[in-house]
């Protein structure tokens with residue numbers, strides 16, 4: 001997996017409506033990883049490595065018993081000797097100190113083999129006698145020894161930069177004796193939802209004109225799921241001054257400011273107007289996509305500002321297509337890591353696409369991808385049924401069931 005995508009010529013900001021691909025290219029070009037930090041391994045779960053992890057020593061560090069039994073010297077038993085005295089015992093954590101010529105040493109799995117021994121005879125094959133252990137007449141082919149460095153050698157790269165420290169990778173880092181690792185900084189994200197009508201969920205029944213804010217918590221969860229740190233959410237009325245004040249406070253401590261709502265052309269759509277006094281530089285505003293047409297992106301200083309349309313399905317579609325790859329790029333995984341498009345067969349025929357690139361809510365079914373009925377940017381109930389987004393390029397022809405479409409986990 002590339003750590004940072006290949007540099008390409010800087011895309012030119014879109015003056016008017018951008019194509020989806022042009023908008024993605026602009027965002028990808030602006031999405032530079034944040035920087036690195038050294039953290040204790042015990043706090044590094046799910047973080048993205050910025051530097052590889054190298055093994056501090058060989059694993060195993062010595063030839064090691066792979067079974068519970070006795071360690072013997074092959075040449076002591078090669079002549080058919082079956083009875084050996086027991087000279088001592090070795091366990092992981094307490095090796096056998098002496099040498100044991102012509103004797104057996106009891107071992108448990110993981111013990112370093114006593115000097116000179118090169119075979120372990122499992123306990124199931126032994127007969128205990130007063131004079132020592134009796135070996136079977138015919139020894140198995142397997143010696144039950146894990147040779148020194150057979151897992152990894154000192155200095156070997158056991159984890160590459162760019163790797164997420166998931167549970168399996170944490171085993172490897174710990175095995176390499178890493179107390180600390182160097183990881184990419186996680187983007188901090190603040191959400192500002194604007195709208196006079198918005199109240200916290202559970203408080204909208206108090207007035208007919210009130211609406212539960214259904215986006216603030218959802219966007220913060222998406223941020224957490226894709227490696228960011230939710231830095232809080234603020235609800236503001238449709239007022240440019242209130243947006244400026246809230247944005248200024250949020251920008252003091254975030255890498256990405258998400259503005260939900262107020263993105264289109266209504267007389268109360270103030271998201272960008274509220275950011276202007278803070279020095280907003282816009283690189284696109286308006287994308288030829290459905291839903292999500294009012295999406296916009298810009299910068300205030302080093303911080304990214306991503307504008308989501310207020311309509312909830314449009315907002316979540318845009319968050320998945322623009323916020324997620326922005327998060328993965330800022331966290332050093334590359335922009336494309338957030339966009340795992342895959343070709344999947346349709347469960348039923350699909351209509352021809354319209355003039356705007358379409359992103360359709362769909363569900364994964366045993367028969368293939370089922371595009372949901374009644375697509376609507378304003379819908380909320382539909383989101384409970386959708387676990388895929390299906391991409392239909394502008395003007396794409398009708399498709400039969402079984403034909404493949406590009407789909408993304410939603």
Ligand SMILES: Nc1nc2c(c(=O)[nH]1)N[C@H]1C(S)=C(S)[C@@H](COP(=O)(O)OP(=O)(O)OC[C@H]3O[C@@H](n4cnc5c(N)ncnc54)[C@H](O)[C@@H]3O)O[C@H]1N2
Nearest residue numbers: 193212213214215261262263264265269293309310311314
């Ligand atoms: N004349 C035009 N009108 C509209 C255009 C346009 O190009 N010209 N674009 C339409 C499109 S497309 C969309 S999408 C919407 C989105 O516009 P805004 O981003 O300005 O969204 P708002 O006006 O603030 O809200 C729209 C709708 O969504 C509800 N909303 C907003 N925030 C939330 C939230 N946090 N939780 C739940 N619901 C929310 C809000 O109450 C409105 O009902 O504009 C079209 N209009």
Ligand code: MOO
Nearest residue numbers: 291292293314377
């Ligand atoms: O872009 Mo809007 O999201 O179609 O309603």
